[in-house]
Amino acid sequence: MTEHVRIVEVGPRDGLQNERQAVDVETKVSLIERLVAAGVTHIEAASFVSPKWVPQMAGSADVMQKISRPPHVQFSALTPNLKGLEAALRAGCDEVAVFGAASEAFSQKNINCSIAESLDRFREVANAAISGGIRLRGYVSCVMGCPYEGNVDPAQVVQVALRLLDMGCQEISLGDTIGRGTPSATKALLDACLRRIPATQLAGHYHDTYGMAIANIAASLEFGLRTFDSSVAGLGGCPYAVGASGNVATEDVVYLLHGLGFETGIDLHRLADTGRFISDAVGRTSASRVARALDKGGR
Ligand code: HMG
Ligand code: MG
Secondary structure, three states, X not given: OOOEOEEEEOHHHHHHHHOOOOOOXXXXXXXXXHHHHOOOOEEEEEEOOOOOOOHXXXXXXXXXXXXXXXOOOXXXXXXXXXXXXXXXXXXXXXXXXXEEEOOHHHHHHHHOOOHHHHHHHHHHHHHHHHHHOOEEEEEEEOXXXXXXXXXXXXXXXXXXXXXXXXXXXXXXXXXXXXXXXXXXXXXXXXXXXXXXXXXXHEEEEEEOOOOXXXXXXXXXXXXXXXXEEEEHHHOOOOOOOOOOOOEOEHHHHHHHHHHOOOEOOOOXXXXXXXXXXXXXXXXXXXXXXXXXXXXXXXX
């Protein structure tokens, strides 16, 4: 039987949070609905963070209210604190994600507190998410390098990940926030993580700043990971990691996975149309190599 790989589409959140120009609610809704039509079943659609910190995500409640909600699709949101969690529950999210870091400096810049303070805060969010009956995901940022501190020890990633699992996160998404990772760094990271955490509870979230994300996914597949975060057209970056490019493009990941014989449930051509739609809407050239090849008549 063909093995399934789960793609978590983070373009509407990780992608659009970093656009200079505001993207209106209708465009976000249309993006999400096109992703669903292309077969995507996990979409990070919203982020209930402070609008002073990330103004691009201010319309998240409206987006959640306006999208259709087919029951087979899970919609998730970032929630840094209880205020965010309450907004996500009101919006009817299926899943929320707390987002910590393996680097102190990044934690301070991104969420204005230390790693230890963030974990205390996340425990409250976790308890409320569990009482609210929704899934909980935990991110660890800077798993292969920090824009402020440089190298990051995989042991530090494991420590933060274990704390997030202990408070009830069902899955840990390993964020290569600045895309500095290489396949050998990915192997070192996963060697350390897999000693304590099963592959079924890990997801790869690789930004493509150095063009290594696809190679890092291929390396992660060898270690048994079967969930990857990606962003249609490679949109985005992180507002608190200057210079970091978007996530690996979903089109490129789907092409890789299908080529390796995995099944994703996603129609590559409809996905590429979706990438074209959002690239036009934000006035960018798609960062997806596969989408650009298809545009030139590739199949
Ligand atoms: P703070 O300033 O320390 O918090 O920010 P505060 O509690 O003092 O609140 C400040 C103001 O924000 C108050 O408003 C709060 O009400 C409001 P005021 O009284 O001044 O009018 N506020 C909120 N408003 C809406 N929703 C909320 C919320 N919380 C407070 N949930 C805080 C702390 C965490 C809120 C802030 O630092 C923040 O929002 N940070 C978010 C940064 C962010 O979203 N970064 C990008 C996402 S992470 C990422 O991209 C990495 C990832 O992709 C993985 C990877 O690639 O590595 C996940
Ligand atoms: Mg990210």
